[in-house]
Amino acid sequence: MVVLWTDALIFVLLLGMIVLSVYMLRNPRMSRPLRQIGTSKTGMVSLTVLLFFVAVGLLDSMHFHSKDSNEIVSVLDQWLSPIRLHGEKTYSAPFAAHLFGKELMVLEDGSPVWAYPRLQYGGAHLDDPESELFYDVLMKASIGFIKSAIPAAIVLVLLVQRLRRRQNALISQASVKAVAWTVFWIVTVCGTLLELSSYYHVLGTDKVGEDVLYQAIKSIRTGLVIGTLTTLIMLPLAIVFGILAGFFRGWVDDTIQYLYTTLNSIPSVLLIAASILVVQVYMAKNEEQFTSLIVRADMRLLFLCIILGVTNWTGLCRMLRAETLKLREMEYVQAASALGVRRRIILFRHILPNVMHIVLISVVLDFSSLVLAEAVLSYINIGVDPTTHSWGNMINGARLEMAREPVVWWSLAASFLFMFTLVLAANLFADSVRDAFDPRRMG
């Protein structure tokens, strides 16, 4: 068992989320907004998709030393080891049985010929790929589909029926049905892909012959880490400073305002670039601290989250300050202070719970923009480590191949597909959270 820094923080965050959701489910004040999310079909479907991504990310966050080789691998790696280890020589198209480029080969009779060599793993079980490939892919896909669809359907039907009998108050019947369908499709698509990918490279291979599907799945963790850990670092800063500035005013307010205007005035990309350069120099200087490649990449990911968090808290802080300024003039706060309630207690009991909806909305809204930002930052080489699997790195590697003829499109398509699904789900979920919790949108 190896616990990397980001792993530990992810599980801390997970614990926090579980505590928060238990609190929200128990709190009667929260039942109205929660029920509103529960009745929104888009909200629940996007939440299901997000949870699926989170599950993959969590599986990828449990690392241990592999028995066969002395590498650090995750549980997900272990599961996907057929795809992970079936590397080819170089580029190959999705479902191809041959390499993408021609090579000089020697025939059995000794004469050299310029042809496409067969892949080592992709479609290796076929005798004559030209005629059999299409039929075989169809066959394997339907086997995978049936294998995963039947158990999924049985389990889901049973679950849905039990839920119906219990008359769950939070989630509406229509949403339950939509969620069940989403889960069904996710499971069957995954099952089909798994079945296919033990025979083929479903999304092709990249320059060094690594399976693109595997890369895209591994990138999920990176995207999630950036989207969530940054928030973990940003929240304490924003909440503490924002509430203090609004509540105490005077010199505290002036200092905090000065602080965030200064930070805000630096273009964030440049601040990130500057900090990453500094981190790079630091890591180059203290090379002995980073024992393995994966630890090093992990540290860089953590640093990136910290830097993004430090540059990102100003917006939320400003909103919280404005809201606190408004709240402290409210009658109930005035009454509390007139009754002699201590200021500390007022802050915790009267101010903090009433700004939480702003925090929640901005956390969910920020998530998708952070996932998108990662790709851009990795493109400018100030994002995650080049050895880390991330969508930004995939795009970066594939971008130059667009000039090839015919085009190597699958890396781009894969990263586009995965990133788009995650960000779209996050955006839709953020919308329904905002609709439910924003008092201005009620009615």
Added chain:
Amino acid sequence: MIQYIIRRILYAFPLLLGVNILTFVLFFVVNSPEDMARMQLGHKHVTEQAVENWKQQRGYHLPLLWNAEASGTSKITETIFFQKSAGLFWFDFGISDSDRRNIGADIKQRMWPSLAVALPTLLLGLITNICVALLMVLFRRSYLEFGGIVLCVVLMSVSSLFYIIGGQFFIGKVLKLVPISGYDGGFQALKFIVLPIVIGVISGIGSGARWYRTLFLEEVEKDYVRTARAKGLSETQVLFRHVLKNAMIPILTGVVVVLPLLFMGSLIMESFFSIPGLGSYTIDAINSQDFAIVRSMVFLGSVLYIVGLLLTDISYTLVDPRVRLS
């Protein structure tokens, strides 16, 4: 008014000082010039003498804050802080680390291509977003609006990198309408900047139109709009004459604050289309780990942002007579 502006300009100094100190700490205290030299020259097989020479040539051999060996005022002036950081206040950017070019001259030359791309992108984007948002508001509670919202969410879920790559591939490579990348002086530049502008506008529609739509919707609910409708004005007249004018205030302030920053250009756009602007200058500097240029750009960016804030405050009074500056 003049008093207010002067006070705001004076307020900018502590901010800039803060930025300056922050960059100084980041670039010289956390990392010593020694580290920078080794980074530039490579880590292994580098002699002390080479590092010393490198520092000497670029003026990094001085002490950080206080030069005890010098005499008189040069105790302060003969330091890295004074020469490298304080100089930024009078826009003396010094020389770059990697090839020792004059940064100030480079910036002057490179800001125009940046502006040539960024300004039309901003203006066209603004017009497009407002039009799309107004259309959505005009057809509110219809399938057209629903479709528009869905399209906006979909558009904003696509990474900007894909817009650029897709645009370059389809318009530049498949259709061959414009060159894929490059730049030229004078009117020849037009054919090179069309594609970045179009892509910039399209990639901004999703979030922009959605944001403007909420602004317009807030305005549509107000009493004066109902009065205007009761007066017998048509819906289009109400939207374009009344709602648009009043919603322009938040839109305008959002635009004014980024106006000065347009000089900085867009980082990825410029590097994808190899436009020799400040954005690609910055990227090159980041990639070659040229701390002097990054430091200058950080400072320049903050100055421009603070100018933007000032302009925003002034434009408030110009468009909204209710706002009085005091």
